[in-house]
Amino acid sequence: MASSYSSSLSFPNFTLWLWLFLTGMASAQLTNNFYAQTCPNFSSVIQTAVNSAVKSEARMGASLLRLHFHDCFVNASLHFITSFFVSLDGCDASVLLDDTASFTGEKTAGPNSNSLRGFGVIDTIKSQLETSCKSVVSCADILAVAAKDAVVALGGPSWNVAVGRRDSTTASLSAANSNLPSPTSSLSGLITAFSNKGFNAKEMVALSGSHTIGQARCTTFRTRLYNENVNSSLATSLKANCPSSGSDNILSPLDATSPTSFDNAYFKNLQIQKGLLHSDQQLFSGGSTDAQVNTYSSNSATFSTDFANAMVKMSNLSPLTGSNGQIRTNCRKTN
Structure with a gap:
């Protein structure tokens, strides 16, 4: 990428361009009243649609949360010269872009393929907003x-x-493949992946608590199920639907206790070896995050507060603002 720019931009012009790009991104900030005049009902439209979708299928709540995470956590940096870089992706809806004949998006990345869902709900919300306030939200x-x-x-x-x-x-298939933590991640790998996005270990544990809702495919936890120390009663029930081979897409809840309630049961499960994914159980495996799991297990209010604060931080990862990017009229494709 650097070579393609060096052939068309002299260094002084490039430096000016880069400065204008970066200052343009920094000049506009996210605000609470951004749509107060242009689309005052935007939040009620979204809430109504989400409530309807979750009422129809509780799992959709986890799917929508995961869509946001997989959007924000993918951040591709283009290194133009050794001392400068530009961040292209973050909370910018790149995850929603469909592939085309000339473009490959993030939907087919390993962590997303046959896994991410909820796109139809987002389409519905966008369509409703385009009716009431076109090309605004x-x-x-x-x-x-x-x-x-x-x-x-x-x-x-x-x-x-x-x-x-x-x-x-634009979007980045390679960044989606490399940035998103794997269900087989070690504790050190998780800490590093989140640290790369500016999160400390406490925030990483809090965000991992999102696994108190949702489900995972057999293929993502099979190795743990048949090769690691899993609570015996949980292992028995899981093996009935997830054999040692085959049935890759059979689903099991990440939180077997209360899979459709956002609570702190996920952390209580970790204390008794009921983490579904290897990466889940790594949070309580004799390492540095055991104490934080214990805290959240015994104090749901603390978990709720820390999770909410970490979500605010995550939703502010590298957003495009001001005149950068665009307001897509169809979330699946560029204008």
Whole structure:
């Protein structure tokens, strides 16, 4: 990428361009009243649609939360010269872009393929907003607000979602493959992956608590199930639907205790070896995060507060603002 730019831009012009790009990104901030004049009903439209979707299928709450996470956590940096870089992706709805004949998006990345869902709900919300306030509300803001509403719909905490994000015109398959933590991640791998995005270990544990809702495919936890120390009663029930081979897409709840309630049962499960994924159980495996798991297990209010604060921080990862990006009229494709 550096070579393609060096052939067309002299260093002084490039430096000026880069400065204008970066200062343009920094000049506009997310605010609470961004749509107060242009689309005052945007939040009620999103909330109504999310509540309806979650009422029809409780699992959709986890799916919408995960969509936002998989959008924000993917951040591709283009290194133009050794001392500068530009961040292309973050909370910018890049995850929603469909592949085309000339473009490959993030939907087919390993962590997303045959796994991410909820796109239809986002389409519905976008369509409704385009009717009432055309080309105003970004897909990135829809994802951020929908994630919060989904958690609330399942009994979890609320948090303030500042808005004003704009939508990316590109995506990064390679970044999606490399940035998102794997279900086989070690504790050190998890800490590093989240640290790379600016999160400390405490925030990583809090965000992992999102696995108190949702489900995972057999293929993501089979190795743990047949090769690691899993609570015997849980192992017995899981093996009935997830054999040592085959049935890769059979689903099991990440939190076997209360899979459709956003609570702190996930952490209690970890204390008795009931973490479904290897990466889940790593949070309580004799390592540095055991104490934080114990705290959240015994104090649901502390978990709720820390989770909400971490979500605010995550939703602010590298958003496009000001004149950068665009407001897509269709979340699946650029204008």
